[in-house]
Amino acid sequence: MIKPSKKDNSPGSALMARPASLVDNVYDVLLGQLMTLQIQPGERLRVDNLSRELGVSQTPVREALSRLEVNGLVIKTHLVGYRAAPQLTKSQFEELFDFRLLLEPTAAARAAAAIDPDKIRRAEMIVQQMAGAHPGNHYRDFAVHDSEFHDYLASLSGNTLIADSLERLHTHIHIFRFYSHARVTQEAIDEHRQIFDKLKQGDPEGTAAAMRSHIEKSRQRVMSVFD
Ligand SMILES: [Zn+2]
Incomplete structure (x- = not known):
């Protein structure tokens, strides 16, 4: 999941807050460029070039790149440096969806069994935000809300191992990157609404x-691109 920039305003944190938020900003810019394919899969990423383009020193660029490396979006090769990760292959997507099918329906059922009015409000807000994010203009927002919905439901399952495993996949970043542009449709929004309706009713099997x-x-939407 893509985390919004964290601002630390606690007393005594002035020294740390500035560089941390700078790294967050660089991370956000690079993530956006990777997702919208302004940075192409496999493209070489030179720290000195990026630092010049973004007008920051090399340290935050390096930190942001190593964070992206953890997310599987950037690859570091000894002596060569960083490059953008290639797109997932067909078989990697198959594995990703197999894994999700094992965990997410179970997590969703558990979420429905433990639903309450506060959780319903929060889930509804996420569903509405996704519907409000026009894929053409706010392509990345759309991916963020999609990811948020799935991560939130997984967290409601009450099983942190399931929630963490799913979050670490960064599924939506990979899917949206693969789709390149506005292949995101109304379909996904409608499907989220159907999940939400069952969740709201506290219906584990239906959810x-x-x-x-x-x-x-x-x-099917992803695999059709490979045909
Ligand atoms: Zn979804």
Whole structure:
């Protein structure tokens, strides 16, 4: 999941706050460029060039790149340096969707079993934000909200191992990067709404089925690009 920049305003943090938020900013800029393919898969990323283009020193650039490396979006090769990760292959996407199908419907069922009015409000807000993010203009926002919805449901499962495993996949970053541009449709928004409706009713089986159907349809949308 893409985390918003954190601002630390606690007393005594002045020294740390400035560089940390600078790294966050550089990270956000590079993530945006990777997701919208302004930085192409496999493209070489030179620290000195990036630092010049972004008008910052090399330290925050290096830190942002190593964070992206953890997310699997950037690869570091000894003596060569950084380059943008290649797109996931067809079989890597297959594995990703298989893994999600094992975990997400179960997590969704558990979320529905433990639902309450506060959680419903929060989930509804995320669904609405995604519907409000026009894929053409706010392409990245759309991916962020999609990811937020899935991560939130996983967190409601109450199983932190499941939630952490899913979050670490950075599924939505990879999918949106793969789709290149506005191939995101109304379909995904409608599917999230169907999951939400079952969740709101506190219907574990219905929520699991809606989640399974959404992931299977998402898989078909991605796989159709390989045909
Ligand atoms: Zn989704």
